[in-house]
Amino acid sequence: MLKPRPWSRYAKDLQRAMIPIRTQRSLQSMPRSYSPFQAQRQRCFHSNGIRHDQHLQGYKDADRFHGKYPNRTHMCGDLRPGDKDKQVVLCGWAQPSRSLSQELVFLPIRDASGTTQLVYRAEHCPPHIKATLQKLSTESVVCVEGVVRARPEGTINERLPTGGIEVEIQQIYCLNPASPQLPFWPSQPQLPNEEMRLKYRYLDLRRPALQNNLRLRSLTANTVRQYLIDQHGFTEIETPTLFKSTPEGAREFVVPTRKPGLFYALPQSPQQHKQMLMAAGFDRYFQIARCFRDEDLRADRQPEFTQIDLEMSFVSVDQVQQVIEGMVSAIWSKALGIQLTKASFPHMTYHDAMTKYGSDKPDLRxxxxxxxxxxxxxxxxxxxxxxxxxxxxxxxxxxxxxxxxxxxxxxxxxxxxxxxxxxxxxxxxxxxxxxxxxxxxxxxxxxxxxxxxxxxxxxxxxxxxxxxxxxxxxxxxxxxxxxxxxxxxxxxxxxxxxxxxxDTGFKFVWIESFPLFTPDEQGVRTWQATHHPFTAPFDEDIPLLGSDPAKVRGQHYDLVLNGMEIGGGSIRIHSPVMQTFIFDKVLQLEKHEYERFDHLVDALGGGCPPHGGIALGFDRLMAILCQSSSIRDVIAFPKAAGGKDFVVDSPSQVTPSQLKEYGLKVTTETLS
Known part of the structure; x- marks a missing residue:
């Protein structure tokens, strides 16, 4: 085993790496034997290139505090008048300071919990603190030691929970100064356009509004898990992200492999896997699932999105709806403090919704x-x-x-x-x-x-x-x-x-009894599945499958809120014979198309119980809870229009060697 080398020897290696290239080459030509450890370090230095100043001086950073700083004792938003005269340590981001005189400077600092005002008073603070404050740029990360003081009468800020106190600075550490050329400050009144904010999302996410959205999202996800697992005996199971291409409607994201001509596809939903889990006997499954669809983007669409996905065996439509009503009620109670009742979830047929409101997502406000x-x-x-x-x-x-x-x-x-x-x-x-x-x-x-x-x-x-x-x-x-x-x-x-x-309330409604099939508007086939091809027909409509598909109703149900669909589900086909008949005779899929579902049909034929489920769009649900017009406001790193990620500049090109490895070739020809 090699012994650790003292820093002085590492420094010699570092200095040797800084010798001009020509001199290095002459040194390299000299015969010399290296230990395996030395050879590895030599390769590392040469492969990284020569940057004189960076290697020799780059670690010197006088502007940033390197070393041990005091442990934080309180969050900025937690201090109250009852904490008067307490010695505290706060950490956070510096906001624009206000200098009222040479002897009095105010500096608000913000962290995840809120904002606290710091104060510099010349008679009580060391003189070097003022110099630090004067060169401190907005959004710099600081650590502050100080004493909590009650604000003087007439200066209390009623709009802030911490508006009754201020912290008198005793010591301040600049842990990391922010660039003076930041594209924007999260606290500025007039924010730049959305594209700029998406590009610098790590700055935009410092805004309390977006932070509150994401914290509420976390709270809601936890509420869902507690409700489904603790109260209803669900099992959370992760299904694969690398799936296969199947004709489900929307365009898929295809993933190449190094095996020529073979591809994965990212799942549009866990639909087929969760049905196979029912065949496996798990009875009640759920997951907060990531899904992918290569669609044109709108305010309520993303190429990758999240849904609360669940499936149950031996259930009726009413039983699935009761579970969802209870879950939504738990979310509304926890997130908004609003109590929903059974009457909050009326029912309406698809026919009534379309004739009375002209929409399968009626806005009842x-x-x-x-x-x-x-x-x-x-x-x-x-x-x-x-x-x-x-x-x-x-x-x-x-x-x-x-x-x-x-x-x-x-x-x-x-x-x-x-x-x-x-x-x-x-x-x-x-x-x-x-x-x-x-x-x-x-x-x-x-x-x-x-x-x-x-x-x-x-x-x-x-x-x-x-x-x-x-x-x-x-x-x-x-x-x-x-x-x-x-x-x-x-x-x-x-x-x-x-x-x-x-109406300012939340107007839910269940839409039911959809037509199982709709005319194929592209004219390729006569019929297409209204939702997906796995939805079971009403029992009394089964004889119409072969004679009059237009009149067949599906056991599908959508949950609509204020004119937006937030969830959809159905009782599934559990008969392999009926499932194959719908693929072949009604939807008129080619044999090679419906053979892609053989794994599911085989599972149905292996003793699969009657089952049903639903999926709720988590992003859209959160946008409603947060009163946001766009789901981008409730996603940490959303895509912009066209699927562009401005933070990391993706999608991006890959190298020719990567294309070759996967057997791919990029063409600029227009596909007809």
Whole structure:
């Protein structure tokens, strides 16, 4: 075993490494034998290159305190008037100082718990402290010894929990001065744009608002674990991150391997693994799972995201929902101090949500329901007639507002032909139906005076109202209707102008009985799974799988909050025969496509119990709890638009040797 070498010998090696390159080469040519340890150090010095000043002088850093500093006794946000005259040691980040005179300087310092004001008084503090304060840059890391003093009368800051005290400095250590050229200070009133803040995320995360978000996220994750494990007997199990490519809908992130032509894929969800865990007999599984989807980003999307994922054996829809209602109630109680009840979670079918609110994610914080006036159409007309009345909207929405509304709706030619609105006044109240343009007027032109009057009564139409009308297809599918989009746009306009106030509460709703299949809008196949191909149909709809898939309802359920889907789940197919039939006959997957699910079908055939589960979007849930408009505010290091990570500048290129090792070639050709 080699004995440790004294520092003097390391210093000689260091000095030898600093000899000019030409001289080194001459020394290298001299015959000399090295021990294995010496040879390793020589290779290290030569491979790292020669940097004269850095190697010989770089460790000298007079600006930073190197050595033992006092142990912290208190957090900055913990001190109160009851701590008066206590000797304390605080550590934190220096904020901009205020110098009232040569003898009086104030310096706030901040740590994770809050801010405390330090004070320098010339008559009580050593003179060198003032010099240290004067050259201290904002956001420098300091350690301070001092005594807690009560603030003089009239100087108490009621806005701060520590506003009744200050700490008189006895000694200060600059542990690490911040660069005077920081791109921004976390405490400055006017922050730079989001791209700059994402690039310097480690500075942005010092802001109390973001720190509070991430601490609440940690608290919520702990609440979930305690609820599921301690109260309901769940087992937390980690499923693989390196998965295989399977056709589940969204684009996948593909991971190359060094085996030619073979790839992993990052999981879009733990769906297949958790179903196999049910086949394995774990009964109740959960994890706070990382998921990956190569999608275009919006305010509520990230390429990598987190979900609270769980699965249970031998359960019904009601049992899954009861567990989730209890978990959400526990989160709301712990995080917000709000008590939710069973009545906080009403139920609504997909059909009712789409017909009354025009969305499978209805926002129940305002009413403005859509009304079905199909009976007012001519009998030979196909489709349904949706009507939406904005009470006294004629005085609340200008012509410019309505033009902007139509522009934001981005109507197709067909939609324009079957969509319109009428401002109700004294001249047209009795026969406004004839004022609708295009195909709408043709569809209602045979209405008698009595029918028009009955329609007005049903809609409660009055002078000053605006009536929006749309004739839509009879078959409902997808996430919204044109009138549903109109409803949301109207709410935005009216709210912005002060004519609509949203309910300030949390409006949950379970949406159920979705169609199991929806038409394939890309035209490749007849049907596609509304959610995923593993959802079980209603028992009474099973005979329709082979004859009329459009009428098959799935045992799927979404939990919606304030117009946002925060979770979705279903009872799963546990029959390998039915699962294969849906892959092959209904979804019309090619054999090589559904063979990628053989592992799951085999597990179902190995004695898999009936099971169901759900996944809640953790990032979106936290954004709601933190009252943030973007999930980026509740993620430590989020991606920007396009998946860009400005902190580490990724995605980035790899070296040609790496590409060669994985058998890859980069092409700039446009793929058709």
């Amino acid at each position: 305002f009413d403005m329901q859509i009304q079905d006036m199909t009976r007012s159409l001519k009998k030979d007309n196909e489709g349904r007639l949706d009507c939406l009345v904005v009470k006294q909207g004629a005085s609340q929405l200008t012509g410019g507002d309505l033009k902007m509304l139509i522009k934001d709706l981005e109507l197709t030619d067909t939609e324009q032909h079957h969509f319109g609105f009428v401002k109700i006044n004294d001249n047209n109240q009795a026969h406004w139906q004839q004022k609708c343009g295009g195909g709408l007027r043709h569809g209602m032109e045979t209405l008698s005076a009595d029918e028009q009057q009955r329609m007005n009564k049903d809609l409660n139409v009055e002078q000053g109202d605006i009536v929006f009308v749309h004739q839509r297809p009879d078959y409902l599918y997808g996430g919204n209707t044109l009138m549903g989009r109109t409803r949301l746009q109207l709410a935005n306009h009216l709210q912005r102008k002060g004519h609509l106030t949203l």
